[in-house]
Amino acid sequence: MVYVANADSQEIYVMDLDGRNGALTLVEKVPTGGTVMPLAISPNHRFLYASLRSAPFSVTSFSIAPDTGKLVPLATVPLADNMANLATDKTGRYLLAASYSGDKISINPIAPNGLVDATPVSVTNTGKNAHAIATDAGNTHLFVSNLGSDVMLQYKFDASTGHIEPNTPPSLATVKGAGPRHFVFHPNQRFVFGTNELNGTVSSYAYNAAQGTLTWLSSISALPAGFSWKEALATADIHLTPNGQFLYVSERTSSTLTAYRVDAQTGALATIGNYPTETQPRGFNIDRKGQYLLAVGQKSNGLTSYAINSETGALTPLQKYGMGKNPNWVEIIDLP
Numbered sequence: 001m002v003y004v005a006n007a008d009s010q011e012i013y014v015m016d017l018d019g020r021n022g023a024l025t026l027v028e029k030v031p032t033g034g035t036v037m038p039l040a041i042s043p044n045h046r047f048l049y050a051s052l053r054s055a056p057f058s059v060t061s062f063s064i065a066p067d068t069g070k071l072v073p074l075a076t077v078p079l080a081d082n083m084a085n086l087a088t089d090k091t092g093r094y095l096l097a098a099s100y101s102g103d104k105i106s107i108n109p110i111a112p113n114g115l116v117d118a119t120p121v122s123v124t125n126t127g128k129n130a131h132a133i134a135t136d137a138g139n140t141h142l143f144v145s146n147l148g149s150d151v152m153l154q155y156k157f158d159a160s161t162g163h164i165e166p167n168t169p170p171s172l173a174t175v176k177g178a179g180p181r182h183f184v185f186h187p188n189q190r191f192v193f194g195t196n197e198l199n200g201t202v203s204s205y206a207y208n209a210a211q212g213t214l215t216w217l218s219s220i221s222a223l224p225a226g227f228s229w230k231e232a233l234a235t236a237d238i239h240l241t242p243n244g245q246f247l248y249v250s251e252r253t254s255s256t257l258t259a260y261r262v263d264a265q266t267g268a269l270a271t272i273g274n275y276p277t278e279t280q281p282r283g284f285n286i287d288r289k290g291q292y293l294l295a296v297g298q299k300s301n302g303l304t305s306y307a308i309n310s311e312t313g314a315l316t317p318l319q320k321y322g323m324g325k326n327p328n329w330v331e332i333i334d335l336p
Contacts, residue, residue: 001027001069003048003331004296004303005036005283006324012036012050013323014071017332022292022305022318029324030071032060038329040086040095045333047114049095051083052076059086059095061114066336077118080106085132085182090139094121094162098133098144105130105144107162121162127151127171131197132182137189141167141212145180147197152180152205152214172214174203182237187244191267195222195249200233202249202260204267217267222249222258224274229253236282241290246272246313248293250281257281257295257306259313272313278302285330292318296327303327 002015002024014027034052041048041064048062048071057079062071081102088095088110095108095116104125109117128148135142135157142157142164151174154167174180179198185207186193192205192214200223205214222235234252240262241247247260247269259272277284278297286293286308293306293315303323306315 001064001333001335002294003039004323004327005039005050005329006327007035007037007053008326009324010034010036011324012039012071014069016069017287017292019287019289019291022307024303024305024319024321027068028070030062030073034058038084038086039331040088041331041333042088042092042110042114043090044092045336048331049086049088049116051079051086051097053082053084057082059083059097059116061116063114064335069335075115077116079108080104080120080123084130087134089135089157089159089162090137091159093159096133096135096142098130100129100131100147103128103130105133107164109162122164124164126153131180134183134185136185136207136209136212138209143183143214145183145194147179147181150174150176150178150180152183152194154213156212167212169213172205172216174216175199175219178203181235184238184240186240186262186264186267187242188264193238193240193247193269195235195238197235198233200235200251202235202238202247202269204269206267220260220269220271222251224254224256227254237284239284239286241286241308242288243290246308248284248286250277250284250295252280252282252298255279255281255297257284257293257315259315261313275306275315278304283327283329285332287332288334294330294332296323296330298326298328301325301327
């Protein structure tokens with residue numbers, strides 16, 4: 001099942017992805033009543049959470065029908081601010097949220113029935129422009145990218161209470177002016193990869209899972225060769241194939257996707273190629289078998305599906321689909 005947030009038409013598209021050929025079939029359009037942007041899925045794939053970034057800032061919880069993938073709205077509750085990113089911890093007991101405009105993060109309990117508690121466990125001020133938030137696979141450490149402060153914040157995370165405390169050291173500085181945005185953990189838990197929105201690069205970090213700390217290794221361009229621009233760069237989303245072999249990044253100014261081969265021993269990235277895609281590709285995602293990549297364009301109001309070559313990582317466009325207005329976030333799951 002595929003879920004696409006369409007911010008300006010205030011709806012989520014629910015689609016069925018055919019694993020045999022990558023074809024998409026629209027199942028339903030679900031109104032959200034607000035500017036819907038980041039989505040998050042519970043680890044058991046039973047619930048979807050949608051951040052509404054129009055006032056009053058809130059999150060809507062949906063149950064996912066196990067037979068059809070359709071969404072059933074459960075409740076909408078306030079969040080601490082306008083949240084640019086949502087995630088759950090690895091147990092699905094806590095909703096993690098990062099506010100770009102509010103320079104803060106929040107952690108709210110989630111009940112067994114999927115409902116988010118309106119009272120947060122904590123609201124923590126961060127550096128400027130908190131952008132992405134996630135726990136590691138062990139669910140013992142939490143990380144937050146701060147785009148305006150050029151740091152990755154590092155916290156200890158207590159999965160029994162949802163409380164956090166700064167790790168030692170509490171942050172890792174990136175290149176000044178890089179603007180760290182989204183990040184992903186490699187399946188082997190030895191590396192983290194992150195996009196840098198403002199300088200058009202992708203960084204590789206070594207990850208010490210025991211200590212919960214990052215060490216910068218290298219950075220590589222996310223721009224097509226010879227690309228020149230007059231606007232500011234806007235590197236955005238980032239995803240790995242499930243086997244960790246290939247990494248993909250979107251860049252909104254050039255409207256491209258860049259593919260990389262990942263060295264699982266060193267964390268080094270080697271560019272495979274750059275691929276023109278939907279105009280202003282803020283969001284994309286990869287299916288759980290690593291066969292297909294789906295990218296949406298905020299200005300094209302469309303989605304392009306791609307087949308991923310399992311040997312080379314190259315992308316082959318399959319089909320274009322119309323979306324709502326300002327599609328910006330994509331989630332793909334297998335039904336439980």
